Amino acid sequence: MELKEIDRLYRSMLGPFPERVPTNVEFLEEEECDGFTRSLIAWDNDATERVRGYLLRPTSGSAKLPAMMAFHGHGAWESGKKSTAGVDVQEGWVALGPTLVARGFAVLCGDAICWGDRQNPAGNPDGVMYERVVAMRLLAEGRCMAAQYVWDAMRQCDVLQSLAGIDADRIGAMGVSMGSGHSWLSALVEPRISALVGVSSFYTYKALYAPPIKHCSTR
Numbered sequence: 001m002e003l004k005e006i007d008r009l010y011r012s013m014l015g016p017f018p019e020r021v022p023t024n025v026e027f028l029e030e031e032e033c034d035g036f037t038r039s040l041i042a043w044d045n046d047a048t049e050r051v052r053g054y055l056l057r058p059t060s061g062s063a064k065l066p067a068m069m070a071f072h073g074h075g076a077w078e079s080g081k082k083s084t085a086g087v088d089v090q091e092g093w094v095a096l097g098p099t100l101v102a103r104g105f106a107v108l109c110g111d112a113i114c115w116g117d118r119q120n121p122a123g124n125p126d127g128v129m130y131e132r133v134v135a136m137r138l139l140a141e142g143r144c145m146a147a148q149y150v151w152d153a154m155r156q157c158d159v160l161q162s163l164a165g166i167d168a169d170r171i172g173a174m175g176v177s178m179g180s181g182h183s184w185l186s187a188l189v190e191p192r193i194s195a196l197v198g199v200s201s202f203y204t205y206k207a208l209y210a211p212p213i214k215h216c217s218t219r
Contacts, residue, residue: 010188015143017151018046023158028052035059036101038085043159045152052117053110053156054085056101057165065106066170067160069153069193070096071179072112077127080116084109084179096174096199106166108156112182113148146185153186157193169194176200 021044029040039055057065070084082088085107086095097107111118113134120130135145153173161168172195173183180198187193 007188013144014147014150014189015138015141017147017154020158021047023155023162025159025162032059033086033098036098038087038097041159043155045155051110051152053081053108053159054087054097055163056085056097056107056109058101058104058106061104062167063165064167065104065165066172067106067108067166068096068100068172068174069156069160069183070100070107070109071149071153071173071175071182072109072115073175073177073179075177077115077119080111080118081109082116084176096176100174105172106160106163108160110152110156112152112178113145146181149182150186150189153182153193154190157190161192168192172196174199 023043026042027039028042031038033056036056036058039057040052041055042050042052045051072080072084075083075090076088079088079090083090083093084096086098089095097109100107114120114131120126120133125133131145134148138144138148157171160166160171171192173186173193174197175181175183176199180200183193183196183198187196
């Protein structure tokens with residue numbers, strides 16, 4: 001099967017993406033950390049949702065920084081981007097953001113839908129039950145949870161390319177567990193992702209479904 005046909009089939013499975021709108025990036029807060037700055041920024045993810053993320057940049061280095069998108073795992077619902085940005089890290093975990101920025105990358109850490117600032121604004125249902133509700137809603141719209149994660153990555157690429165000091169030709173994706181899935185699912189569609197790293201849980205669908213195990217709806 002030719003690559004063009006694989007691409008067509010994959011995009012048809014994901015379903016339509018939202019309408020692309022200007023990002024309207026806004027810097028909300030900034031703090032000086034050990035060797036880097038951590039800024040809280042906001043952007044329009046689509047015509048109806050404005051999201052927030054942390055942008056980490058080294059305080060010294062190249063005038064044009066390579067960039068990485070850091071995707072969190074299927075962990076604590078309230079943490080989300082805080083875990084990858086080094087704001088709220090569980091014991092024994094390594095925060096991707098500070099580790100990557102120490103290597104000279106600019107790093108964008110966002111929330112997956114249902115995590116962090118993108119939890120249910122009504123409060124109930126929450127956690128895994130809200131994730132199921134969102135997954136069902138997307139299916140009813142002819143989309144799926146994986147498509148939402150791919151769209152989020154595409155929009156993060158838009159954000160990074162709009163920022164001064166970022167090398168638009170050197171954008172990568174890295175994730176832990178569920179976030180590793182976000183990385184490779186997105187790289188199949190988004191050509192601006194020139195490198196990807198999956199940290200743990202790089203699996204086949206057969207491994208997930210036979211025998212059945214509990215896992216996140218992105219699968």
